[in-house]
Amino acid sequence: MQYESQKIAKNFYTAAALLFLIQIVVGIVAALQFIWPDFFFLNFNTIRTLHINALVVWLLVGMMGATYYVVPEESETELWSVPLAHLQFWATVVAVLLVIVGYIVMGLFPQANSMIFGTLLLNEGREYIEAPRWADWLIVISVLLFLFNNFMTIMKTKKFTAVQGVLLAGLTVLALMYLPGMFYTKSMVMDQFWWWWVVHLWVEGSWELIAAALLAFMLHKLLGADKKVLAKWMYIEAGLVLITGILGLGHHYYWIGTPKYWLWVGGIFSSLEPIPLLLMVWDAFRITREKRGVVQNRVGLFYTVAHAIFNFVGAGLWGVIHTLPQVNKWTHGTQITTAHGHLAFYGAYVLLILAMIYVTLPSIRGVKEFDQSKGYLAFWFMTISMVFIVISLTGAGMVQSYMERLLGLDYVTVKTSYNMWFWVFRAIFGVGFLVGVLIFVIDFFTLGKKSAS
Amino acid sequence: MSHNGARNLFIFGSLLCFAVLIVLTIDTIGTLDERAPEITEAVNAGKKVWHKYDCIGCHTILGNGSYFAPEMTKAVVRKPKEYLKKFILDPRTINPKAAMPKLGLSEEEADNLIAFLDWISKVDTNGWPPEPILTAAAGKGSSMGQTLFKKHDCSACHQIGGLGGTAGPDLTHIGLEKPDADWHIRHLKDPESVVPGSAMPAFAHLSDEDLRELAEYLITLK
Numbered sequence A: 001m002q003y004e005s006q007k008i009a010k011n012f013y014t015a016a017a018l019l020f021l022i023q024i025v026v027g028i029v030a031a032l033q034f035i036w037p038d039f040f041f042l043n044f045n046t047i048r049t050l051h052i053n054a055l056v057v058w059l060l061v062g063m064m065g066a067t068y069y070v071v072p073e074e075s076e077t078e079l080w081s082v083p084l085a086h087l088q089f090w091a092t093v094v095a096v097l098l099v100i101v102g103y104i105v106m107g108l109f110p111q112a113n114s115m116i117f118g119t120l121l122l123n124e125g126r127e128y129i130e131a132p133r134w135a136d137w138l139i140v141i142s143v144l145l146f147l148f149n150n151f152m153t154i155m156k157t158k159k160f161t162a163v164q165g166v167l168l169a170g171l172t173v174l175a176l177m178y179l180p181g182m183f184y185t186k187s188m189v190m191d192q193f194w195w196w197w198v199v200h201l202w203v204e205g206s207w208e209l210i211a212a213a214l215l216a217f218m219l220h221k222l223l224g225a226d227k228k229v230l231a232k233w234m235y236i237e238a239g240l241v242l243i244t245g246i247l248g249l250g251h252h253y254y255w256i257g258t259p260k261y262w263l264w265v266g267g268i269f270s271s272l273e274p275i276p277l278l279l280m281v282w283d284a285f286r287i288t289r290e291k292r293g294v295v296q297n298r299v300g301l302f303y304t305v306a307h308a309i310f311n312f313v314g315a316g317l318w319g320v321i322h323t324l325p326q327v328n329k330w331t332h333g334t335q336i337t338t339a340h341g342h343l344a345f346y347g348a349y350v351l352l353i354l355a356m357i358y359v360t361l362p363s364i365r366g367v368k369e370f371d372q373s374k375g376y377l378a379f380w381f382m383t384i385s386m387v388f389i390v391i392s393l394t395g396a397g398m399v400q401s402y403m404e405r406l407l408g409l410d411y412v413t414v415k416t417s418y419n420m421w422f423w424v425f426r427a428i429f430g431v432g433f434l435v436g437v438l439i440f441v442i443d444f445f446t447l448g449k450k451s452a453s
Numbered sequence B: 001m002s003h004n005g006a007r008n009l010f011i012f013g014s015l016l017c018f019a020v021l022i023v024l025t026i027d028t029i030g031t032l033d034e035r036a037p038e039i040t041e042a043v044n045a046g047k048k049v050w051h052k053y054d055c056i057g058c059h060t061i062l063g064n065g066s067y068f069a070p071e072m073t074k075a076v077v078r079k080p081k082e083y084l085k086k087f088i089l090d091p092r093t094i095n096p097k098a099a100m101p102k103l104g105l106s107e108e109e110a111d112n113l114i115a116f117l118d119w120i121s122k123v124d125t126n127g128w129p130p131e132p133i134l135t136a137a138a139g140k141g142s143s144m145g146q147t148l149f150k151k152h153d154c155s156a157c158h159q160i161g162g163l164g165g166t167a168g169p170d171l172t173h174i175g176l177e178k179p180d181a182d183w184h185i186r187h188l189k190d191p192e193s194v195v196p197g198s199a200m201p202a203f204a205h206l207s208d209e210d211l212r213e214l215a216e217y218l219i220t221l222k
């Protein structure tokens, strides 16, 4: 680390690590509610909302931290305004806390979620974007301040590097693609149509741009790989992500009341989505093989390569298996989707942020050498547990698709009898995952501090 | 490919695809009115109730949402509306084993919600959800009574030997618990008169013969 202001990244990482912990604890509660619906004083819907919102928010906060680290380094100057970054950080934290309190109040007193000025006060009742409209505006303002600060930093030296370009493009599209989720439509079909713009164009569009940029950044930082070559491949990956991913959106428009041509558009383009993800794996391996000798931060490189692999497996493979309309007709809205959702988010974005933390935290703390063993231990606990969670969910999804969709058995019967063991396995491996997260959080707070004393 | 070629692929390839998306979006919006019934005041109010109580936090609708509870797109096709309304208002009085909590909807909210569910069941979804192709529970039964049981879709709410729904009690051993055929006939004609507060729909429109056949079949289940 060369610039003092890069240290602001640590605040964001800390918030991310704590929300990660909360996300997994409530995830286990949700898993137990599949076995005992009354397990907790909040109903399943509230717990699930907390689980997925904590996930999305900590990944976003992690991306912000990563960007505050990357931009000064690429621009070779201090951040434009450190106080603004602090303000933006605390505004985000306060907004997130308010929203969480709102969810809990709504869970306890559903009537409190009343209509005010045409929008719901505490919970919008739409998956992933449950946050109420007033919070949406706070989020937009926070992201705009964040973008502005980084943009001004770049303008200080006008070093328009490729990594910065793709990273900021991804973040700008991310902010823009939040807007289609911010108005009410009377038709549930339209509602879901625009909702997918947010969800799909985030995870299969703008977020993948951010991933491509951060991957290139990390490969350069860890291995000193040639920036020109990295940039070229990053452009190709990012380009293919968008060329396949934008129209791949069609794989969500098969059955929601939209015209039939989406079966063709979605089927063809989304089937190609794994290609850029495979390129990223190849990129990571090629450069690692060329430069292996020089790595000091082995655990950072380990997470980077693992991210590339699990991005391909979780998003690419577990996505493509149910993306053709002929398959999706039977698996749409089953546990197959959950299996994919978990492995994709874990591989593509959880491991990405963890990799960024392991790559940049040592230099933020000012150490070159640190104890890397906890990083590996956390990885294996999390990854093995996640793999078994996904196996359980894929099993549950296959049973559900067969019994409910092909045989016509009742949903509740399949869930409460045939799939019961899968729920038990998921809960057990959920605890395994939590152990991994705990090790990571401890490592995060102690990394590099012992060697100083 | 050169560095600039790669950058141009990224910029112009994605802009082109986005332009195509915009065109398709405009076209799609234009077709929606033909693909769904008119949205009345009640339907819109029902949609707002759906959001207010975060039903999506447990259920899927049009296949999207959470996977903790049944798909809602065809709920009104699977079960009578009167039953669904009673269930939504107070799930566990209707079905003691229900996992759905009482959310505190008002009568009016429940009516609007049913109007909304009715609307969504009529949207043209390109044939989703598909009819089961192996249908374990359908077809002819081995007796007249069993055929009637299937014909009137009693198994939407009742299980026999592990097949069927869970809204009403399991009937696998009903012949042991309620061995009186006349009780069954009275119950089928007007469930509430026999079981106060019952949410089972009445089957008074069936002929006396059919009711008798059904009742005779039920008491053989031991």
Ligand code: HEM
Binding pocket: A127, A203, A204, A208, A251, A252, A270, A271, A273, A274, A315, A316, A318, A319, A320, A322, A323, A328, A331, A332, A333, A334, A337, A340, A341, A342, A344, A345, A348, B063, B064, B065
């Ligand atoms: C890049 C990271 C990706 C992430 C984080 C991700 C995540 C998700 C999530 C969370 C859902 C469920 C949404 C819901 O709750 O309703 C979903 C659905 C889906 N994803 Fe992905 N996904 C990714 C990439 C992909 C790719 C590359 C493909 C295809 C090749 C794909 C195919 C699908 C399909 C077909 C569905 C719909 C499932 C259904 O019909 O129920 N995904 N994805």
Ligand code: HEM
Binding pocket: A024, A027, A028, A029, A030, A031, A048, A051, A052, A055, A337, A338, A339, A340, A341, A342, A345, A346, A350, A389, A426, A427, A429, A430, A431, A433, A434, B065, B066, B067, B068
């Ligand atoms: C970093 C790890 C995790 C990620 C990225 C993650 C992500 C997600 C996402 C995206 C969803 C909503 C979309 C969907 O169902 O497809 C979800 C739902 C859920 N998650 Fe997680 N999760 C993680 C860990 C866990 C753990 C450890 C557990 C507990 C064992 C858990 C339990 C659940 C449950 C029960 C649901 C609701 C699924 C349903 O509606 O059927 N998750 N998670």
Ligand SMILES: [Fe+2]
Binding pocket: A200, A204, A248, A249, A251, A252
């Ligand atoms: Fe998608």
